[in-house]
Amino acid sequence: MSKTASNVDLPVGRFITFEGGEGAGKSTQIAILADRLNGANHRTITTREPGGSAGAEIVRHLVLSGMGKFLGAEAEALLFAAARDDHVHQVIAPALRRGIWVLCDRFTDSTRVYQGKLGKVDPALLRAMERVTIGELRPDLTLIFDVPVAIGLRRAILRRGKTAADRFEQENIEFHEKLREAYRQVAVDEPERCVLIDANADQETVAARVWAAVKDRLLLAVDIGETSGA
Numbered sequence: 001m002s003k004t005a006s007n008v009d010l011p012v013g014r015f016i017t018f019e020g021g022e023g024a025g026k027s028t029q030i031a032i033l034a035d036r037l038n039g040a041n042h043r044t045i046t047t048r049e050p051g052g053s054a055g056a057e058i059v060r061h062l063v064l065s066g067m068g069k070f071l072g073a074e075a076e077a078l079l080f081a082a083a084r085d086d087h088v089h090q091v092i093a094p095a096l097r098r099g100i101w102v103l104c105d106r107f108t109d110s111t112r113v114y115q116g117k118l119g120k121v122d123p124a125l126l127r128a129m130e131r132v133t134i135g136e137l138r139p140d141l142t143l144i145f146d147v148p149v150a151i152g153l154r155r156a157i158l159r160r161g162k163t164a165a166d167r168f169e170q171e172n173i174e175f176h177e178k179l180r181e182a183y184r185q186v187a188v189d190e191p192e193r194c195v196l197i198d199a200n201a202d203q204e205t206v207a208a209r210v211w212a213a214v215k216d217r218l219l220l221a222v223d224i225g226e227t228s229g230a
């Protein structure tokens with residue numbers, strides 16, 4: 001195992017990240033995929049960013065409460081990076097080294113899109129932070145959930161009920177439209193790593209699309225107990 005900047009060993013498990021705008025259905029689909037992989041005898045953990053480790057959950061509270069916003073986009077990006085550093089070293093890398101599949105709700109693409117494309121933070125700064133926080137670690141597969149903005153925001157409102165909108169849900173429609181476009185562009189720019197999932201459908205249909213992508217990109221027929229004609 002080798003590693004450059006941050007002493008994270010290269011993984012042996014599989015690392016899948018789930019990305020997209022607000023209310024796209026990522027958390028719902030992570031749970032469904034984890035069940036399905038467990039049923040196929042793969043060990044999995046599900047986790048999220050910001051958060052996923054004790055230190056990172058503290059930062060999550062800070063940024064989603066909106067406190068980071070007043071520090072400016074660069075400082076907010078640094079907060080997400082600090083949370084990621086703890087999460088990668090405490091949770092993600094150790095799990096991958098033990099052969100566990102890690103299913104993560106948001107990862108570096110969220111920083112690239114929210115802080116980079118939307119917040120206009122210098123890409124060179126974001127790359128430097130990635131070198132420190134994740135080193136050579138890259139997702140094996142990134143599923144980008146694409147849903148019309150109005151539908152995503154409606155789902156997010158339904159999910160949170162009477163609790164207040166968080167830091168990014170409070171942004172205007174134009175912000176969320178740009179967010180959607182930026183994510184679609186990530187899928188175009190990195191087709192080897194990313195699959196765009198049409199998430200504007202019922203949960204079962206979206207789950208079938210997710211499973212098809214995972215099978216296609218990461219699972220051999222023998223791994224899932226299917227014959228080549230299945």
Ligand code: T5A
Pocket residue numbers: 020021022023024025026027028029048049050064080105106107108110111112114115155156158159166168169199201202203204206
């Ligand atoms: N952020 C994060 C950054 O700016 N930079 C970073 O580097 C990182 C890591 C995180 C925020 O932080 C920002 C991005 C985010 O704004 P969060 O609370 O974790 O905040 O928010 P989200 O990741 O956006 O989570 P959401 O819960 O809003 O969206 P999900 O997980 O995509 O959606 P989910 O599964 O919770 O579903 C939402 C609702 O819709 C229903 C569900 O039951 C739920 O009620 N639903 C469906 N309804 C109909 N049809 C379907 N197919 C459905 N799928 C789910």
